[in-house]
Amino acid sequence: MTSKILLVNPPIYDFAAYDFWLKPYGLLSIAGYLRGKADFILFDYLDRLHPFAAKQKKLESDRWGRGRFYCEQIPSPACLIQIPRYFRRFGLPRTMFKNFLVREEQCDFVLIQTTMTYWYQGVQEVIEDIRKFCPEAKIILGGNYVTLCSSHAERLGADFLVQGVNLEPLWEYLNIKPDMRQPGLWELYEKLNVGVLKLSDGCPFTCSYCSVPKIYGKFKSRPLERSLAEFELLAKQGVENVAFYDDALLFESGKVLQPFLEEILKRDIKANLHSPNGLHARFITRELAELMVKAGFKTFYLGFESASFRWQQQTGLKVSCDELAEAVEHLTAAGADPWNITAYQILGHPNWGIQQLEESMRFVNRLGIRGMLADFSPVPGTPDSEHCREWVDMDEPLFHNKTAFPIILLGFDETNRLKDLQRRLNRNLPLCD
Ligand code: B12
Ligand code: SF4
Numbered sequence: 001m002t003s004k005i006l007l008v009n010p011p012i013y014d015f016a017a018y019d020f021w022l023k024p025y026g027l028l029s030i031a032g033y034l035r036g037k038a039d040f041i042l043f044d045y046l047d048r049l050h051p052f053a054a055k056q057k058k059l060e061s062d063r064w065g066r067g068r069f070y071c072e073q074i075p076s077p078a079c080l081i082q083i084p085r086y087f088r089r090f091g092l093p094r095t096m097f098k099n100f101l102v103r104e105e106q107c108d109f110v111l112i113q114t115t116m117t118y119w120y121q122g123v124q125e126v127i128e129d130i131r132k133f134c135p136e137a138k139i140i141l142g143g144n145y146v147t148l149c150s151s152h153a154e155r156l157g158a159d160f161l162v163q164g165v166n167l168e169p170l171w172e173y174l175n176i177k178p179d180m181r182q183p184g185l186w187e188l189y190e191k192l193n194v195g196v197l198k199l200s201d202g203c204p205f206t207c208s209y210c211s212v213p214k215i216y217g218k219f220k221s222r223p224l225e226r227s228l229a230e231f232e233l234l235a236k237q238g239v240e241n242v243a244f245y246d247d248a249l250l251f252e253s254g255k256v257l258q259p260f261l262e263e264i265l266k267r268d269i270k271a272n273l274h275s276p277n278g279l280h281a282r283f284i285t286r287e288l289a290e291l292m293v294k295a296g297f298k299t300f301y302l303g304f305e306s307a308s309f310r311w312q313q314q315t316g317l318k319v320s321c322d323e324l325a326e327a328v329e330h331l332t333a334a335g336a337d338p339w340n341i342t343a344y345q346i347l348g349h350p351n352w353g354i355q356q357l358e359e360s361m362r363f364v365n366r367l368g369i370r371g372m373l374a375d376f377s378p379v380p381g382t383p384d385s386e387h388c389r390e391w392v393d394m395d396e397p398l399f400h401n402k403t404a405f406p407i408i409l410l411g412f413d414e415t416n417r418l419k420d421l422q423r424r425l426n427r428n429l430p431l432c433d
Contacts, residue, residue, distance in 0.1 A: 348406025
């Protein structure tokens with residue numbers, strides 16, 4: 001008999017959350033590999049095109065498909081009570097899921113997406129509801145939180161955990177053979193305006209604050225034909241914006257991104273392309289910039305972090321100031337709108353003493369592009385997270401919260417001062433959009 005599988009993307013418990021092209025891509029990829037081999041249903045708490053959210057004016061999408069989530073204010077967890085910010089639950093109301101479960105009756109398996117480690121309370125909420133309304137179902141967790149905090153995740157009460165990227169134990173548990181050529185199961189959404197793609201796994205760098213090298217190992221491209229099929233499927237579903245979730249989208253671009261972009265141009269498949277996960281400026285050549293703009297890239301997020309050479313050297317040297325400046329030149333010469341080029345810089349890194357953050361912000365501003373402060377989240381298992389034990393209990397994932405950590409390290413006033421400065425610098429840029 002065919003199994004019935006419920007897929008759930010949980011609500012987010014946090015001080016802040018914004019739909020920056022957020023999709024449960026791991027979950028949809030797994031379901032894609034099992035296309036036609038099980039009956040799937042989806043409940044995505046973060047779907048802003050769900051009729052409940054879609055009718056609310058303040059939740060409308062911007063021109064690239066991003067926007068606010070529906071949210072409710074809730075008490076802060078006890079360990080974060082000292083953070084002077086409102087704590088919220090983001091996503092569709094809990095009663096909607098309960099009604100959904102009652103309507104759908106029993107299912108065999110429930111697969112739950114986990115993302116940021118400090119978002120586990122949403123996963124806990126979903127597990128509670130499944131146990132109450134769907135007691136027979138086997139609950140399976142996978143994704144970033146499970147991989148990085150496996151012993152913590154084991155305590156949430158699921159039946160099976162998929163750690164890391166090896167999916168063999170999952171196929172065995174489900175007793176279904178996957179077809180690894182299949183694209184994600186995007187057709188589960190009734191309405192879709194944003195999609196996600198990942199052309200590769202891993203990253204060749206070893207930044208001291210990042211978990212990717214350890215989890216993914218060597219950089220590996222995914223099969224081009226599968227990525228093209230997925231892009232075609234997204235276009236067929238009406239998607240206008242596609243975000244890449246690659247960690248090193250531009251690495252070995254001659255073998256990965258370039259053939260992909262050339263082929264979508266040839267097949268004349270159109271979408272606005274975005275790179276929310278920082279790009280490596282050092283790989284942006286004049287030719288690559290031209291191809292990216294021609295193929296539809298609209299926003300460019302560049303990982304920069306700091307202009308201080310000492311800081312760059314101590315954390316992995318993924319980019320230098322000259323490389324950033326050159327990349328900006330190539331992108332603007334190719335026709336990219338400078339207003340849509342943004343450099344990320346870490347706020348609240350444990351080595352902030354040598355980061356020269358203000359200087360870095362001014363350097364980025366002088367290049368004529370926007371700066372964005374990326375609040376630091378200590379990621380368990382990384383070298384930097386070990387230093388963070390001086391300030392927080394790393395074994396409690398709520399302390400990995402990106403709003404909380406910079407405030408604990410730098411204080412509320414200093415954090416706000418730096419954020420204000422960033423806003424003022426951005427406001428001084430000419431508006432090209
Ligand atoms: C895409 C991405 C984002 C996106 C959003 C993703 C989302 N949906 O929320 C954006 C760009 C917005 C983002 C933002 C941030 N991110 Co981020 N992000 C990622 C990235 C690259 C992928 C996460 C993802 O969606 N994975 C799912 C899919 C795409 O991965 P996959 O390999 O195909 O998954 C396989 C397996 O894991 C498994 N699997 C995955 N999911 C599931 C689910 C089930 C049920 C099963 C069975 C299996 C399974 O199967 C898949 C097989 O193909 C990871 C790094 C990485 N490579 O994992 C960092 C990562 C999760 N991010 C991280 C960080 C630090 C951040 C930021 C804090 C950065 C910042 N300072 O601004 C912010 C936080 C945002 C917030 N609101 O709090 C950290 C984790 C932090 C933490 N404590 O958890 C990571 C791990 C990177 C790192 N530095 O180490 N991020
Ligand atoms: S370059 Fe990016 S993905 Fe690669 S190790 Fe550094 S932070 Fe992680």
